[in-house]
Amino acid sequence: MATVVQQLDMGAAQFLSSAFPQMVKNGTNFPAIGLAYDAAAAEAAFWMTRAVSYGSGNVTVACDWYADTATSGDVIWGCQLAAITPDADTQDVETKSLATANTVTDTHLGTTGQRLHRASITVSNLDSLANNDDVWIRIYRDAAAGGDTMTGDAVLVGVTVSYSDT
Amino acid sequence: MAELDDTSRNRVWRWFMRRNTEACNFTKTDLRAAIDACDTWIESNQASFNAALPQPFRGQATTAQKTLMFCFVAQRRAGLLKVEEDG
Numbered sequence: 001m002a003t004v005v006q007q008l009d010m011g012a013a014q015f016l017s018s019a020f021p022q023m024v025k026n027g028t029n030f031p032a033i034g035l036a037y038d039a040a041a042a043e044a045a046f047w048m049t050r051a052v053s054y055g056s057g058n059v060t061v062a063c064d065w066y067a068d069t070a071t072s073g074d075v076i077w078g079c080q081l082a083a084i085t086p087d088a089d090t091q092d093v094e095t096k097s098l099a100t101a102n103t104v105t106d107t108h109l110g111t112t113g114q115r116l117h118r119a120s121i122t123v124s125n126l127d128s129l130a131n132n133d134d135v136w137i138r139i140y141r142d143a144a145a146g147g148d149t150m151t152g153d154a155v156l157v158g159v160t161v162s163y164s165d166t
Numbered sequence: 167m168a169e170l171d172d173t174s175r176n177r178v179w180r181w182f183m184r185r186n187t188e189a190c191n192f193t194k195t196d197l198r199a200a201i202d203a204c205d206t207w208i209e210s211n212q213a214s215f216n217a218a219l220p221q222p223f224r225g226q227a228t229t230a231q232k233t234l235m236f237c238f239v240a241q242r243r244a245g246l247l248k249v250e251e252d253g
Contacts, residue, residue, distance in 0.1 A: 039194060040180040071191045113189045149193035152183050 001166040004053050008137070008159040010034055013045040021045055021141075024155060034157040036068060037141035039150065044140035047159070051083065051133045055166040059123040063139065064116055064158035065106075071113045073150030076142040078103040079121045083133040098138055099127035105147055116157070137161065167229055169209040175201050 010023070010033050021035035021043045037043050061079045080098035084091055106119035129135065139159060142148055170178070179198050190197075216224060219232065227235070241247035 038180075039183040040176075069186055069188060069190050071189050073190075073193045110191075149195060151190040151192065151194050151197055152186060 001055075001164060003162050004165050006049055006052075006161045008047045008049070008161060010157060010159075013047060015045060019043050021156070022153075026155070032066075032155075032157060034065075034155040036153040036155050037143065039143055039148075039152050039154070042140055042143050044138050045156070047137045047139075049135055049137065049161070051129055051131060051135050051163070053165040054129060054131045054133070055164045057164045059126065059129070059161060059163045061121040061123055061137070061139070062160040062162070063106075063119045063121065063156055064160075065119065065154050065156045066114045066116050067108055067150060067152060068155055069113065069152035070108055070150045071110055072108050074105050074107050074147060075119070075150045075154045076103050076105050076145050076148040077119045077121055078138075078140045078142050079123050080138040080140075081123060081125070081127050081129065082136040082138075083127040083129040084135075085130055085133050096136070098136070099125040101125070101138075101140075103142060108150055167208075167212060167233070170205045175205060178205075 013023075013035060015021075019042060021037045024034055024036045026032045026034075035045050059081070063077045065075065065077070067073075067075075078101040080101045082096050082098045084093060084096060102121050102123045102125055104119050104121045106117055109115065109117065137159075139156070141154055175198070178201050179194070182197065182201070183194070192200075215236070216232065219227075238247055
């Protein structure tokens with residue numbers, strides 16, 4: 001039994017025509033590239049990957065993020081999947097729906113405003129995910145929710161998707 | 167100059183968070199409460215502010231001009247306003 005890990009490239013993120021995070025490149029000594037999610041309006045980014053060697057169980061989506069200006073408060077990160085089995089599913093890929101979201105609330109740990117945080121979302125709504133499915137992943141900040149209390153942008157700099165191969 | 171409605175206060179709230187570059191050790195709820203209080207304070211004190219302005223400015227300046235002047239003075243006090251002469 002092993003854990004399969006996939007890293008999602010921030011530069012490979014795709015967006016719908018509205019409500020998307022701004023791609024930012026900050027940093028003094030190296031480029032900190034990320035997606036800046038607004039504090040007031042829900043924004044989402046998408047990636048497409050393949051569930052190579054997926055065995056069973058929930059998928060863990062770890063979101064590495066930092067606050068643009070805040071030094072306190074909570075951020076709600078959400079994730080939705082859509083899985084299609086090529087050659088088997090007859091679902092139209094352009095009209096496929098995403099499964100219900102799973103979310104996690106992560107609290108700014110203070111001390112340093114732009115410190116890095118890791119929020120892990122346990123994705124249990126898997127859309128009948130199977131080995132080698134093509135998977136679309138939507139990651140959003142639920143900024144309009146009352147529980148998302150952090151002011152300013154939350155900059156997503158890395159996403160890791162992991163799951164069991166058995 | 168009417169008090170802002172909920173939509174306008176909400177848009178100020180969004181604008182602040184998108185424009186602000188300084189550290190925020192307060193929540194979105196805290197910020198919104200402050201914006202509400204600020205607007206209420208302006209509503210309560212605009213008459214006394216106007217009365218404090220000397221003539222002929224008070225009688226000749228428009229509401230927009232008085233508002234701009236207030237904002238410029240406040241910005242300058244907070245170190246947020248630089249003009250050409252400042253280099």
